[in-house]
């Protein structure tokens with residue numbers, strides 16, 4: 001057993017080295033991704049459930065690596081956070097998304113809300129409020145058209161600093177959304193303390209509303225709670241008509257998911273908006 005233990009240990013060491021090396025390699029590649037223009041944004045439509053209209057899009061980052069192909073954000077965002085690269089990458093995302101929004105306005109497309117994901121690290125390592133102010137000024141985008149998404153875990157930290165940054169952002173006039181709501185095991189009391197406009201119900205809830213009674217109840221409760229606090233609800237990960245019916249019945253405000261559209265490249269989103277501005 002002892003020898004087996006040692007072999008196992010060696011096996012894991014070799015394995016870990018391989019994983020570490022792979023990570024280092026990827027991190028090094030990511031370091032150049034920005035300057036090599038390998039990063040691109042896709043946009044997923046958000047649909048108002050009452051009118052069926054596309055009222056906004058969420059910008060989602062993609063990494064087109066020349067040899068590795070498409071690297072999923074699930075893989076490189078954690079790495080970008082560990083290495084701090086999320087700060088310059090996040091800044092690029094914000095600027096690019098705002099510029100794109102203006103390009104659509106200039107094309108005569110109806111003004112859409114632009115949702116941009118912010119990493120917790122951006123709140124800690126840089127003055128996000130100042131950055132947002134600057135980018136809005138540079139691009140000329142109206143603040144109310146920008147919606148910043150941050151995760152529940154950020155507000156759960158509940159520090160004076162984060163509270164102050166969110167207050168400055170609110171002052172600028174942008175909208176604030178809590179992403180992946182329901183996954184953080186948080187007390188809901190923070191919602192009262194933070195100047196949040198919208199909660200995005202995590203797709204884990206949405207996708208199981210017709211499988212488990214508990215999730216259906218939770219989803220219903222989240223929507224009711226949000227509305228009682230004058231918060232808007234967006235359900236993400238809607239894939240089926242049954243999920244859509246459930247969300248409609250319980251008066252969720254907006255939906256996003258493959259049922260309507262996957263995240264699209266700029267041209268495909270433009271096509272969609274020109275052909276069918278509502279569902």
Ligand code: C2E
Pocket residue numbers: 044059060061072073074077086090093117118119179180203236237238239256257258259263
């Ligand atoms: P998220 O912010 O929760 O984004 C929603 C994710 O759900 C996206 O995955 C989207 O493609 C996917 N999705 C949308 N509709 C459906 C559906 O109906 N079914 C299923 N199964 N999935 C759906 P994606 O694009 O792979 O992004 C993964 C995560 O990476 C995002 O989760 C977000 O946390 C992060 N991310 C993406 N772009 C950025 C960015 O620009 N900055 C930061 N900080 N994080 C980003």
Ligand code: CA
Pocket residue numbers: 058117149179
């Ligand atoms: Ca998001």
Ligand code: CA
Pocket residue numbers: 179180200202236
């Ligand atoms: Ca989410």
Ligand code: CA
Pocket residue numbers: 180
């Ligand atoms: Ca998520």
